[in-house]
Amino acid sequence: MTHLKIERIDTTRLDIDLKQPITMSFGVVRSINVILVRMRDQDGLEGLGEATVLGGPFWGGESAEAVQATIEAYLKPLLLGTKVQGIGALSQNLTRFVRGNAAARNAVETAALDLIGRRSGRSASEILGGAVRSTIPVAWTLSTGSAEGDIEEGERAYAEQGHRRFKLKIRRSSSNEDVARSIRIIEAFRGRAAVIADVNQGWDEVAANRYLPRLQEAGLEGIEQPLPAGDIDAAARLSQRYGIEIIADEALTGPDSAFRIAAKRAATSFGLKPNRDGGPTATQAIAAIAAASGLGIYGGTMLETSLGTIASAHLYATIDELRLGSELFGPLRIVEDIASEPFKLVDGELIVPSGPGLGFSLDEDRVAFLARKANE
Ligand code: MUC
Ligand code: MG
Incomplete structure (x- = not known):
């Protein structure tokens, strides 16, 4: 050719x-x-x-x-x-x-x-080295603003869409209430679904040490980017101090940052995002650094439409151990999608299209x- x-x-x-x-x-x-x-x-x-x-x-x-x-x-x-x-x-x-x-x-x-x-x-995943899985577990973000609303939405997402992991967002302005809300949600889904919380850089080390013991005790699976992206030394202290996943998100900006974080053990898992990393090849390099360093992987999203979501799915399908699954739910959160076919999630799992290319139109x-x- x-x-x-x-x-x-x-x-x-x-x-x-x-x-x-x-x-x-x-x-x-x-x-x-x-x-x-x-x-x-x-x-x-x-x-x-x-x-x-x-x-x-x-x-x-x-x-x-x-x-x-x-x-x-x-x-x-x-x-x-x-x-x-x-x-x-x-x-x-x-x-x-x-x-x-x-x-x-x-x-x-x-x-x-x-x-x-x-x-x-050939499919995109074949070009990226070959798929080791054909489906990818997808978490669901709960964001109604109240514990009751989140639990209700979580029950629906659990029963109707099959999600087995929830992501909660923690506001800097009301972390205390959000931590209490998170604990109620963890308790409501105990034994049925895992819960992770994303602070989007909202805490400092003092705040993290104030809130994490309660969250760990309640059974939180992991905390995403609790500290400002540049505070790698404090992230390393949290990763050593607590027995939950400390997931790097905004701290990752490409393979070089992944290497620095892994070398300092400033996370226990990497959240992947091709839109943050600079493309599928860079994200694969970050996944390779995680694997070589014994770190876990969470397949992240920037809330892309079906197009970007399916592109991420091809990439995540090439990753051997996707310890925390993914959050590839973007198409289900937007008012309108741009795909010719509806986005499919079966029993909480995204089915990776077989191509050619992304297999998307x-x-x-x-x-x-x-x-x-x-x-x-
Ligand atoms: C982020 O920080 O992870 C994507 C999904 C979600 O719930 O938050 C965003 C970005
Ligand atoms: Mg995040």
């Missing part, structure tokens, strides 16, 4: 509301901003990728405007007319010419992965509608 030559790259901005806001330590997330990337080859075949940010630059530093500008002004001129030798070579090229800008690189690398797969008839009418709305 002739080499893939990139002839066209187009970006489209889509803004999609969440069905229900998710309150995080730094504020309320009401919508996602997506930059959809379409990459065409010399034969007119198309690959798709998605960059997603949580309604602004406050989570990871990138905004949808920045993502789109980086792709249009730097990644597109770099790639147009070039031949793609393979996904690893492309990833190295992107990383050499554009530092940071993880979501922008992720969208472009994912589109190339899809396109390579479509040209060769767009609902073009939905995309056109959402693109018009984003431009209004």
Whole structure:
């Protein structure tokens, strides 16, 4: 087969509301901003990728405007007319010419992965080394604001969707109440579902030492990013002091940060996110560092549509030990999805499509509608 030559790259901005806001330590997330990337080859075949940010630059530093500008002004001129030798070579090229800008690189690398797969008839997970699982367990985030509401929603998610792990968000402004709420939820699902809590950098070490003993005692499975991303030494002390999973999220920005965290034992597990890491190849490198260091893995989300979610699923399917499962529930939390087929979750597990490429196709009418709305 002739080499893939990139002839066209187009970006489209889509803004999609969440069905229900998710309150995080730094504020309320009401919508996602997506930059959809379409990459065409010399034969007119198309690959798709998605960059997603949580309604602004406050989570990871990138905004949808920045993502789109980086792709249009730097990644597109770099790639147009070039031949793609393979996904690893492309990833190295992107990383050499554009530092940071993880979501922008992720969208472009994912589109190339899809396109390579479509040209060769192979699935994205096959190109990434091969799937070791065909389904991925999916957790559910509870965010109604009250313990009663969360338990009610959790019971529904448990019975109707089959989730066996819940993620709770802890607000910095009301951590004491949120810890009490978390304990009630842990007790309500004891023996049936695991609970992890995400602080999104909201605590300092004093606060962590104030709240974690109670949460550990109640049976919390793990705490995600309790401390500011840069506070690796304090994260190491927490990881050694407590017997629960300390999951790194915002502290991870690519393989180099993963190496530093692993070397200092400043986490017991890594949450993966291709949109935060700089693309599937970088996320795989982070997973390899976790495996080599005896750390666990949690397959994270940036609340992507079905496109980004399925891309993550192909990647997570290549990981041997997914100790904490995943949270690939994005498509079920957004008001409108962009897939031609409804997102499928069976008994709490996402079924990884078999390809070629991502095995995903767009609902073009939905995309056109959402693109018009984003431009209004
Ligand atoms: C995060 O910090 O993990 C994604 C899902 C969710 O519940 O929170 C976000 C981001
Ligand atoms: Mg998190």
